[in-house]
Amino acid sequence: MQLVNYAAWIPSGKAPLVVATAPFPDLAPNELILKNHAVAINPVDWKIQASGGFGLSYPAILGEDVAGEVLEVGKDAEAFKKGDRVIAHALGLGSGPPYGGFQLYPRVKVATVARIPDDLEFKRAAVLPLSVSTAAAGLYLKGTLGLRYPQLGGGSSAIPRSTPPPPQPTTKKKKMNDVLLLWGGSSSVGSSVIQLAVASGYDVVTTASPANYAYCKTLGASLVLDYHNPDIIPILIALLKEHGSAVVGAYDAIGADATVRQCATVLHAFGGGTVASVVSAPDDLPKGVKVVRVGSTNIVSQEDGTVAKKIWGDYLPAALKDGAFKAAPEELVVGNALYFVQGGLDRQRSGVSARKVVVTL
Ligand SMILES: NC(=O)c1ccc[n+]([C@@H]2O[C@H](COP(=O)([O-])OP(=O)(O)OC[C@H]3O[C@@H](n4cnc5c(N)ncnc54)[C@H](OP(=O)(O)O)[C@@H]3O)[C@@H](O)[C@H]2O)c1
Numbered sequence: 001m002q003l004v005n006y007a008a009w010i011p012s013g014k015a016p017l018v019v020a021t022a023p024f025p026d027l028a029p030n031e032l033i034l035k036n037h038a039v040a041i042n043p044v045d046w047k048i049q050a051s052g053g054f055g056l057s058y059p060a061i062l063g064e065d066v067a068g069e070v071l072e073v074g075k076d077a078e079a080f081k082k083g084d085r086v087i088a089h090a091l092g093l094g095s096g097p098p099y100g101g102f103q104l105y106p107r108v109k110v111a112t113v114a115r116i117p118d119d120l121e122f123k124r125a126a127v128l129p130l131s132v133s134t135a136a137a138g139l140y141l142k143g144t145l146g147l148r149y150p151q152l153g154g155g156s157s158a159i160p161r162s163t164p165p166p167p168q169p170t171t172k173k174k175k176m177n178d179v180l181l182l183w184g185g186s187s188s189v190g191s192s193v194i195q196l197a198v199a200s201g202y203d204v205v206t207t208a209s210p211a212n213y214a215y216c217k218t219l220g221a222s223l224v225l226d227y228h229n230p231d232i233i234p235i236l237i238a239l240l241k242e243h244g245s246a247v248v249g250a251y252d253a254i255g256a257d258a259t260v261r262q263c264a265t266v267l268h269a270f271g272g273g274t275v276a277s278v279v280s281a282p283d284d285l286p287k288g289v290k291v292v293r294v295g296s297t298n299i300v301s302q303e304d305g306t307v308a309k310k311i312w313g314d315y316l317p318a319a320l321k322d323g324a325f326k327a328a329p330e331e332l333v334v335g336n337a338l339y340f341v342q343g344g345l346d347r348q349r350s351g352v353s354a355r356k357v358v359v360t361l
Pocket residue numbers: 042043044130131134183184185186187188189190207208209210212227253254255259277278279294295296297352353354355
């Protein structure tokens with residue numbers, strides 16, 4: 001039976017998405033064709049639509065996060081087989097419509113595909129791909145923070161598998177491991193940063209609304225502070241000094257000028273360092289602090305793709321199977337067909353808190 005492909009196309013800059021047929025994709029040696037079961041929506045999707053920019057050729061197919069079954073396997077993609085349940089970071093923004101996520105049968109490159117456990121639902125797993133790539137790009141590329149890679153059971157702060165003993169009363173603060181400052185721990189990107197950095201052996205000190213403190217801690221954060229507090233910077237600096245921490249860098253998962261400057265001020269108090277920012281890179285930072293922009297696809301295109309191999313190839317599938325890495329934040333399903341993707345973009349744009357907008361297919 002001939003399969004018919006459909007996509008949620010963006011026909012031209014700033015236009016609403018239109019669901020229409022799409023060519024059934026070809027396959028290169030290192031690629032797979034998936035039968036898509038769930039897609040997640042990212043801020044970049046509505047940002048592209050709203051701006052009409054990003055140098056795209058139209059019509060285009062947006063979408064970076066897919067979860068589904070392997071339908072066809074390229075001749076050099078023998079690590080996968082037909083029927084495997086996988087997630088993939090779809091690379092449509094750089095590679096053209098067959099690689100866009102918002103279609104029934106996307107074409108994906110194996111460098112950013114990982115098998116998922118049988119008990120992990122597609123709609124839950126779809127929250128991960130872009131978030132994982134973006135977290136990994138900021139944490140591990142030598143040109144960004146260049147931190148240690150994660151290991152299974154690795155970090156001394158790794159998420160406990162069993163209930164820990166009740167804390168003993170003490171007046172002394174526990175000395176932390178080397179600390180990563182993370183701005184925005186309850187965001188989608190921040191959720192992967194916490195988990196990866198903790199599995200790499202760092203303590204993560206992060207910011208979120210009080211309603212999401214418990215969420216960030218469940219993922220492994222050591223300390224969570226409210227970013228609405230006007231005194232957050234001196235409080236953060238004092239707490240880190242009290243813990244005797246060495247701060248290895250900052251990951252700004254929000255990436256506004258203001259949040260980059262907040263991270264930079266904290267780093268400055270500890271002698272300087274690098275802020276990895278997901279969006280902005282203002283240049284008027286305190287002496288000794290530099291900012292680098294995070295690019296999710298750099299894990300494939302830079303440093304021989306080593307970061308993609310370490311995270312997508314090795315760590316992620318094993319950690320999902322082991323339960324050490326959680327698919328977080330929880331999915332917020334807004335519909336069950338490509339026709340709901342435009343509503344998903346609108347819903348993401350209106351703002352989410354520790355949730356990821358998902359459309360099932
Ligand atoms: N460069 C890249 O390759 C790349 C890739 C992916 C994403 N991005 C960018 O990264 C940003 C985050 O994307 P996302 O999908 O992770 O976002 P998201 O999940 O939609 O972000 C929502 C979260 O942001 C938190 N937040 C908002 N303002 C904050 C602030 N001032 N300080 C701390 N937390 C704050 C909120 O926390 P509370 O609800 O707890 O208040 C909320 O949980 C977006 O701008 C996106 O475009 C860049």
